[in-house]
Amino acid sequence: MSLHLSSLPPRLDSIDCPLLRQHDVVLNVLRLDLMHPHLHGNKWFKLQPNVEYALAQQMPTILSFGGAYSNHLYALAAAGKQFGLRTIGMVRGELVQPLNPVLGFAQQQGMELVAVSRTEYRRKSEPEFIEQLRQRFGAFHLVPEGGGNELGVTGCTQIVRLLEWQSTERPRYIGLACGTGTTLAGVVIGLHATRSQPLPTVLGVGVVNAPGYLRQEVARRLPLACVPTWSMLEDYHGGGYGKTSPALQAFLTEFSRYSTIPLEPVYTGKLLQGLFDQIRQGLIPAGAEVLALHSGGIY
């Protein structure tokens, strides 16, 4: 089964600014965020195989976890509505009324929102806790926080089909923001499968402050002999998930002078800040062509 989502092919936006010209680096942004009004960015790629899996069950239901501003719960709620699934969103902390725009949208789409205390939330992968949830809500397909399961990785391999390059000579780089590393793992596996030449180097920009964690998460998901070179840049989290720094704010202001591409400070802002810094330092070499994946996050 393959679900059809009427979506637009993503657009490629180029960025022009003195730094890029100085370093002779081509930087384009693949606008996955424009593909669908709600199921946009990287979240639909992760959800699609999960939705297919759930729809094949008797009582198609997906239960998942997220914070109060979870892009993942937002997309899951929209997918539930579109494909006739029951969706249950376990939200960390309290459900503050009136609901914020993310949770308000999720509820409008028919998602059942359930507040989970921070202490309980930490038990989200414990079999005993999940069993209690099954007794409470009935059978469901469990999708972990952020959509980071095997099916999510498989879905993200499809992103590779959308990559577009402008030059055959320039060394190729792909940049993407990483929260769980699921998308990066999928892209690396997808590239490996296509054996496209020349193989791009994949750069993940970590948005959480947990040294070594994302690298390990990605490595554990990759088959041993996965060819494309990838690395996780861990210096651009700006203090941690959802945190911002004066440097990030300054970068976002500077970026808005060169481009109308919308960025937010949680994911795509840190991604572009990281890529610009790598170019400035020559770690992304002169002459390179960089494709940044705009993974969404703007509503």
Ligand SMILES: *Cc1c(COP(=O)(O)O)cnc(C)c1O
């Ligand atoms: C969820 C999300 C990510 C992170 O994706 P992972 O697969 O968890 O690494 C990146 N960008 C945006 C906008 C997101 O919402």
